[in-house]
Amino acid sequence: MTRRTDWAEHDAHPGIPWEPGSGDHAGLGRGGEGGSRGGRGRRRRGFGEPSAEDGGASPSSRAEGDTPSGDPAERARAICLRLLTGTPRTRKQLADALRKREIPDDVAEEVLSRFEEVGLINDSAFADAWVESRHHGRGLARRALAQELRTKGVDPTLIDEAVAQLDSEREEETARDLVARKLRSTRGLDRDKRIRRLAGMLARKGYSEGMALRVVRQALAEEGEEGEDTEFFVEDGG
Structure with missing residues:
Protein backbone atom coordinates (compact mmCIF):
# COMPACT_ATOMS: atom_id res chain seq x y z
CA MET A 1 0.00 0.00 0.00
CA ASN A 122 -16.33 -4.89 5.73
CA ASP A 123 -13.82 -7.12 7.49
CA SER A 124 -11.43 -7.06 4.54
CA ALA A 125 -11.25 -3.26 4.53
CA PHE A 126 -11.01 -3.28 8.32
CA ALA A 127 -8.01 -5.62 8.23
CA ASP A 128 -6.25 -3.57 5.52
CA ALA A 129 -6.76 -0.36 7.47
CA TRP A 130 -5.70 -1.96 10.73
CA VAL A 131 -2.41 -3.16 9.24
CA GLU A 132 -1.62 0.21 7.70
CA SER A 133 -2.53 2.12 10.86
CA ARG A 134 -0.83 -0.09 13.42
CA HIS A 135 2.33 -0.61 11.39
CA HIS A 136 2.72 3.07 10.63
CA GLY A 137 1.68 4.31 14.07
CA ARG A 138 3.13 1.63 16.38
CA GLY A 139 5.69 -0.09 14.17
CA LEU A 140 4.10 -3.51 14.65
CA ALA A 141 5.39 -6.37 12.53
CA ARG A 142 3.30 -8.87 10.60
CA ARG A 143 3.21 -11.44 13.39
CA ALA A 144 1.85 -8.97 15.96
CA LEU A 145 -0.65 -7.52 13.48
CA ALA A 146 -1.98 -10.96 12.59
CA GLN A 147 -2.43 -11.78 16.28
CA GLU A 148 -4.38 -8.57 16.89
CA LEU A 149 -6.68 -9.24 13.93
CA ARG A 150 -7.29 -12.79 15.15
CA THR A 151 -8.49 -11.45 18.50
CA LYS A 152 -11.01 -9.30 16.61
CA GLY A 153 -12.45 -12.28 14.79
CA VAL A 154 -11.16 -11.52 11.30
CA ASP A 155 -11.12 -14.52 8.96
CA PRO A 156 -7.62 -16.05 8.61
CA THR A 157 -7.69 -15.63 4.82
CA LEU A 158 -8.41 -11.92 5.17
CA ILE A 159 -5.64 -11.62 7.76
CA ASP A 160 -3.13 -13.21 5.40
CA GLU A 161 -4.15 -10.85 2.61
CA ALA A 162 -3.89 -7.80 4.86
CA VAL A 163 -0.48 -8.55 6.37
CA ALA A 164 0.83 -9.35 2.89
CA GLN A 165 0.84 -5.55 2.37
CA LEU A 166 4.05 -5.57 4.41
CA ASP A 167 6.96 -7.20 2.67
CA SER A 168 10.18 -8.12 4.46
CA GLU A 169 11.98 -5.06 3.14
CA ARG A 170 9.42 -2.61 4.55
CA GLU A 171 9.24 -4.52 7.82
CA GLU A 172 13.03 -4.37 8.26
CA GLU A 173 13.08 -0.67 7.39
CA THR A 174 10.55 -0.02 10.15
CA ALA A 175 12.61 -2.10 12.58
CA ARG A 176 15.66 0.04 11.80
CA ASP A 177 13.67 3.22 12.46
CA LEU A 178 12.47 1.87 15.80
CA VAL A 179 16.00 0.98 16.89
CA ALA A 180 17.35 4.36 15.76
CA ARG A 181 14.83 6.14 18.00
CA LYS A 182 15.76 4.02 21.03
CA LEU A 183 19.50 3.82 20.48
CA ARG A 184 20.44 6.99 22.35
CA SER A 185 18.55 5.96 25.49
CA THR A 186 20.70 2.83 25.79
CA ARG A 187 24.07 4.60 25.65
CA GLY A 188 26.11 4.02 28.77
CA LEU A 189 24.98 0.41 29.05
CA ASP A 190 27.31 -2.42 28.13
CA ARG A 191 26.96 -3.79 24.61
CA ASP A 192 25.26 -7.05 25.54
CA LYS A 193 22.64 -5.27 27.62
CA ARG A 194 21.99 -2.80 24.80
CA ILE A 195 21.46 -5.66 22.38
CA ARG A 196 19.05 -7.43 24.73
CA ARG A 197 17.06 -4.28 25.43
CA LEU A 198 16.74 -3.17 21.80
CA ALA A 199 16.11 -6.64 20.42
CA GLY A 200 13.54 -7.25 23.15
CA MET A 201 11.71 -4.07 22.12
CA LEU A 202 11.48 -5.38 18.55
CA ALA A 203 10.40 -8.83 19.73
CA ARG A 204 7.49 -7.32 21.64
CA LYS A 205 6.36 -5.69 18.41
CA GLY A 206 6.34 -9.01 16.59
CA TYR A 207 9.72 -9.01 14.83
CA SER A 208 11.53 -12.32 14.52
CA GLU A 209 14.56 -12.99 16.69
CA GLY A 210 16.84 -13.19 13.66
CA MET A 211 15.74 -9.86 12.22
CA ALA A 212 15.80 -8.15 15.61
CA LEU A 213 19.37 -9.18 16.40
CA ARG A 214 20.62 -8.37 12.91
CA VAL A 215 19.11 -4.89 12.91
CA VAL A 216 20.37 -4.08 16.41
CA ARG A 217 23.90 -5.29 15.76
CA GLN A 218 24.09 -3.31 12.53
CA ALA A 219 22.87 -0.18 14.32
CA LEU A 220 25.54 -0.56 17.01
CA ALA A 221 28.22 -1.15 14.40
CA GLU A 222 27.19 2.00 12.53
CA GLU A 223 27.37 3.90 15.80
CA GLY A 224 30.95 2.73 16.13
CA GLU A 225 30.50 0.22 18.92
CA GLU A 226 32.32 -2.94 18.01
CA GLY A 227 32.55 -6.14 19.96
CA GLU A 228 32.40 -9.88 19.79
CA ASP A 229 28.98 -11.19 18.90
CA THR A 230 27.28 -13.21 21.58
CA GLU A 231 24.35 -15.47 20.86
CA PHE A 232 21.18 -14.14 22.43
CA PHE A 233 17.78 -15.66 22.85
CA VAL A 234 15.10 -13.00 22.59
CA GLU A 235 11.86 -13.90 24.29
CA ASP A 236 8.62 -12.62 22.76
CA GLY A 237 7.71 -10.95 26.02
CA GLY A 238 10.84 -8.81 25.99
Whole structure:
Protein backbone atom coordinates (compact mmCIF):
# COMPACT_ATOMS: atom_id res chain seq x y z
CA MET A 1 0.00 0.00 0.00
CA THR A 2 1.55 3.26 -1.09
CA ARG A 3 -0.75 5.82 0.49
CA ARG A 4 -0.42 7.12 4.02
CA THR A 5 -3.67 7.54 5.91
CA ASP A 6 -4.60 8.85 9.33
CA TRP A 7 -7.13 6.23 10.35
CA ALA A 8 -8.43 8.34 13.21
CA GLU A 9 -10.28 10.30 10.49
CA HIS A 10 -12.42 7.57 8.96
CA ASP A 11 -14.04 9.82 6.38
CA ALA A 12 -10.61 10.36 4.80
CA HIS A 13 -10.50 6.88 3.27
CA PRO A 14 -13.23 5.71 0.88
CA GLY A 15 -12.49 2.02 1.40
CA ILE A 16 -14.52 1.86 4.61
CA PRO A 17 -17.99 3.42 4.32
CA TRP A 18 -18.71 3.95 8.00
CA GLU A 19 -19.52 7.65 7.78
CA PRO A 20 -22.71 8.33 9.78
CA GLY A 21 -25.50 9.85 7.75
CA SER A 22 -24.31 8.37 4.44
CA GLY A 23 -26.69 7.06 1.83
CA ASP A 24 -26.03 3.50 2.90
CA HIS A 25 -28.01 4.12 6.08
CA ALA A 26 -31.18 4.91 4.20
CA GLY A 27 -32.29 1.30 3.84
CA LEU A 28 -31.66 0.31 7.45
CA GLY A 29 -34.86 1.65 9.01
CA ARG A 30 -35.41 4.03 11.90
CA GLY A 31 -32.46 2.59 13.78
CA GLY A 32 -30.11 4.12 11.19
CA GLU A 33 -31.57 7.57 11.74
CA GLY A 34 -31.21 7.32 15.49
CA GLY A 35 -27.67 5.96 15.22
CA SER A 36 -26.56 8.90 13.05
CA ARG A 37 -27.91 11.47 15.45
CA GLY A 38 -26.14 9.76 18.33
CA GLY A 39 -22.73 10.25 16.72
CA ARG A 40 -22.89 14.00 16.10
CA GLY A 41 -20.57 16.24 18.09
CA ARG A 42 -18.39 13.42 19.41
CA ARG A 43 -14.71 12.92 18.68
CA ARG A 44 -14.10 9.80 16.64
CA ARG A 45 -11.77 7.20 18.07
CA GLY A 46 -8.87 5.79 16.14
CA PHE A 47 -7.90 2.13 16.00
CA GLY A 48 -6.84 0.74 19.35
CA GLU A 49 -8.49 3.39 21.51
CA PRO A 50 -10.87 2.29 24.29
CA SER A 51 -14.56 2.32 23.56
CA ALA A 52 -17.86 1.71 25.29
CA GLU A 53 -17.82 -1.82 23.90
CA ASP A 54 -14.35 -2.50 25.30
CA GLY A 55 -14.78 -0.90 28.70
CA GLY A 56 -18.50 -1.06 29.31
CA ALA A 57 -21.17 1.29 28.02
CA SER A 58 -21.90 4.43 29.97
CA PRO A 59 -25.51 5.29 30.89
CA SER A 60 -25.61 7.94 28.15
CA SER A 61 -24.29 5.58 25.47
CA ARG A 62 -26.73 2.88 26.52
CA ALA A 63 -29.53 5.37 26.08
CA GLU A 64 -28.44 6.03 22.51
CA GLY A 65 -28.33 2.44 21.28
CA ASP A 66 -30.52 0.43 23.64
CA THR A 67 -33.74 2.37 23.39
CA PRO A 68 -36.80 0.51 24.69
CA SER A 69 -38.43 -1.16 21.73
CA GLY A 70 -40.51 -4.24 21.12
CA ASP A 71 -38.65 -4.89 17.87
CA PRO A 72 -35.29 -6.62 18.49
CA ALA A 73 -34.20 -5.97 14.89
CA GLU A 74 -34.66 -2.23 15.38
CA ARG A 75 -32.68 -2.40 18.61
CA ALA A 76 -29.93 -4.37 16.87
CA ARG A 77 -29.68 -1.81 14.06
CA ALA A 78 -29.46 1.06 16.56
CA ILE A 79 -26.76 -0.69 18.59
CA CYS A 80 -24.67 -1.47 15.52
CA LEU A 81 -24.97 2.02 14.08
CA ARG A 82 -23.97 3.59 17.39
CA LEU A 83 -20.88 1.38 17.66
CA LEU A 84 -19.90 1.96 14.03
CA THR A 85 -20.22 5.72 14.47
CA GLY A 86 -17.45 5.64 17.08
CA THR A 87 -14.92 3.47 15.23
CA PRO A 88 -14.87 0.67 12.63
CA ARG A 89 -15.78 -2.81 13.88
CA THR A 90 -15.53 -6.33 12.61
CA ARG A 91 -18.60 -8.49 12.22
CA LYS A 92 -17.55 -10.59 15.23
CA GLN A 93 -17.16 -7.51 17.44
CA LEU A 94 -20.68 -6.40 16.56
CA ALA A 95 -22.06 -9.91 17.00
CA ASP A 96 -20.51 -10.06 20.47
CA ALA A 97 -22.02 -6.67 21.35
CA LEU A 98 -25.48 -7.79 20.23
CA ARG A 99 -25.17 -11.02 22.20
CA LYS A 100 -24.29 -9.08 25.37
CA ARG A 101 -27.46 -7.05 24.87
CA GLU A 102 -29.49 -10.26 24.50
CA ILE A 103 -30.44 -9.78 20.85
CA PRO A 104 -31.64 -13.17 19.51
CA ASP A 105 -29.01 -14.89 17.37
CA ASP A 106 -31.26 -15.17 14.31
CA VAL A 107 -32.11 -11.45 14.45
CA ALA A 108 -28.46 -10.51 14.92
CA GLU A 109 -27.44 -12.66 11.96
CA GLU A 110 -30.01 -11.02 9.72
CA VAL A 111 -29.07 -7.48 10.75
CA LEU A 112 -25.33 -8.11 10.44
CA SER A 113 -25.76 -9.67 7.00
CA ARG A 114 -27.71 -6.61 5.88
CA PHE A 115 -24.96 -4.33 7.17
CA GLU A 116 -22.43 -6.33 5.17
CA GLU A 117 -24.57 -6.02 2.03
CA VAL A 118 -24.59 -2.21 2.22
CA GLY A 119 -20.90 -2.00 3.13
CA LEU A 120 -21.20 -0.87 6.75
CA ILE A 121 -19.37 -4.04 7.82
CA ASN A 122 -16.33 -4.89 5.73
CA ASP A 123 -13.82 -7.12 7.49
CA SER A 124 -11.43 -7.06 4.54
CA ALA A 125 -11.25 -3.26 4.53
CA PHE A 126 -11.01 -3.28 8.32
CA ALA A 127 -8.01 -5.62 8.23
CA ASP A 128 -6.25 -3.57 5.52
CA ALA A 129 -6.76 -0.36 7.47
CA TRP A 130 -5.70 -1.96 10.73
CA VAL A 131 -2.41 -3.16 9.24
CA GLU A 132 -1.62 0.21 7.70
CA SER A 133 -2.53 2.12 10.86
CA ARG A 134 -0.83 -0.09 13.42
CA HIS A 135 2.33 -0.61 11.39
CA HIS A 136 2.72 3.07 10.63
CA GLY A 137 1.68 4.31 14.07
CA ARG A 138 3.13 1.63 16.38
CA GLY A 139 5.69 -0.09 14.17
CA LEU A 140 4.10 -3.51 14.65
CA ALA A 141 5.39 -6.37 12.53
CA ARG A 142 3.30 -8.87 10.60
CA ARG A 143 3.21 -11.44 13.39
CA ALA A 144 1.85 -8.97 15.96
CA LEU A 145 -0.65 -7.52 13.48
CA ALA A 146 -1.98 -10.96 12.59
CA GLN A 147 -2.43 -11.78 16.28
CA GLU A 148 -4.38 -8.57 16.89
CA LEU A 149 -6.68 -9.24 13.93
CA ARG A 150 -7.29 -12.79 15.15
CA THR A 151 -8.49 -11.45 18.50
CA LYS A 152 -11.01 -9.30 16.61
CA GLY A 153 -12.45 -12.28 14.79
CA VAL A 154 -11.16 -11.52 11.30
CA ASP A 155 -11.12 -14.52 8.96
CA PRO A 156 -7.62 -16.05 8.61
CA THR A 157 -7.69 -15.63 4.82
CA LEU A 158 -8.41 -11.92 5.17
CA ILE A 159 -5.64 -11.62 7.76
CA ASP A 160 -3.13 -13.21 5.40
CA GLU A 161 -4.15 -10.85 2.61
CA ALA A 162 -3.89 -7.80 4.86
CA VAL A 163 -0.48 -8.55 6.37
CA ALA A 164 0.83 -9.35 2.89
CA GLN A 165 0.84 -5.55 2.37
CA LEU A 166 4.05 -5.57 4.41
CA ASP A 167 6.96 -7.20 2.67
CA SER A 168 10.18 -8.12 4.46
CA GLU A 169 11.98 -5.06 3.14
CA ARG A 170 9.42 -2.61 4.55
CA GLU A 171 9.24 -4.52 7.82
CA GLU A 172 13.03 -4.37 8.26
CA GLU A 173 13.08 -0.67 7.39
CA THR A 174 10.55 -0.02 10.15
CA ALA A 175 12.61 -2.10 12.58
CA ARG A 176 15.66 0.04 11.80
CA ASP A 177 13.67 3.22 12.46
CA LEU A 178 12.47 1.87 15.80
CA VAL A 179 16.00 0.98 16.89
CA ALA A 180 17.35 4.36 15.76
CA ARG A 181 14.83 6.14 18.00
CA LYS A 182 15.76 4.02 21.03
CA LEU A 183 19.50 3.82 20.48
CA ARG A 184 20.44 6.99 22.35
CA SER A 185 18.55 5.96 25.49
CA THR A 186 20.70 2.83 25.79
CA ARG A 187 24.07 4.60 25.65
CA GLY A 188 26.11 4.02 28.77
CA LEU A 189 24.98 0.41 29.05
CA ASP A 190 27.31 -2.42 28.13
CA ARG A 191 26.96 -3.79 24.61
CA ASP A 192 25.26 -7.05 25.54
CA LYS A 193 22.64 -5.27 27.62
CA ARG A 194 21.99 -2.80 24.80
CA ILE A 195 21.46 -5.66 22.38
CA ARG A 196 19.05 -7.43 24.73
CA ARG A 197 17.06 -4.28 25.43
CA LEU A 198 16.74 -3.17 21.80
CA ALA A 199 16.11 -6.64 20.42
CA GLY A 200 13.54 -7.25 23.15
CA MET A 201 11.71 -4.07 22.12
CA LEU A 202 11.48 -5.38 18.55
CA ALA A 203 10.40 -8.83 19.73
CA ARG A 204 7.49 -7.32 21.64
CA LYS A 205 6.36 -5.69 18.41
CA GLY A 206 6.34 -9.01 16.59
CA TYR A 207 9.72 -9.01 14.83
CA SER A 208 11.53 -12.32 14.52
CA GLU A 209 14.56 -12.99 16.69
CA GLY A 210 16.84 -13.19 13.66
CA MET A 211 15.74 -9.86 12.22
CA ALA A 212 15.80 -8.15 15.61
CA LEU A 213 19.37 -9.18 16.40
CA ARG A 214 20.62 -8.37 12.91
CA VAL A 215 19.11 -4.89 12.91
CA VAL A 216 20.37 -4.08 16.41
CA ARG A 217 23.90 -5.29 15.76
CA GLN A 218 24.09 -3.31 12.53
CA ALA A 219 22.87 -0.18 14.32
CA LEU A 220 25.54 -0.56 17.01
CA ALA A 221 28.22 -1.15 14.40
CA GLU A 222 27.19 2.00 12.53
CA GLU A 223 27.37 3.90 15.80
CA GLY A 224 30.95 2.73 16.13
CA GLU A 225 30.50 0.22 18.92
CA GLU A 226 32.32 -2.94 18.01
CA GLY A 227 32.55 -6.14 19.96
CA GLU A 228 32.40 -9.88 19.79
CA ASP A 229 28.98 -11.19 18.90
CA THR A 230 27.28 -13.21 21.58
CA GLU A 231 24.35 -15.47 20.86
CA PHE A 232 21.18 -14.14 22.43
CA PHE A 233 17.78 -15.66 22.85
CA VAL A 234 15.10 -13.00 22.59
CA GLU A 235 11.86 -13.90 24.29
CA ASP A 236 8.62 -12.62 22.76
CA GLY A 237 7.71 -10.95 26.02
CA GLY A 238 10.84 -8.81 25.99
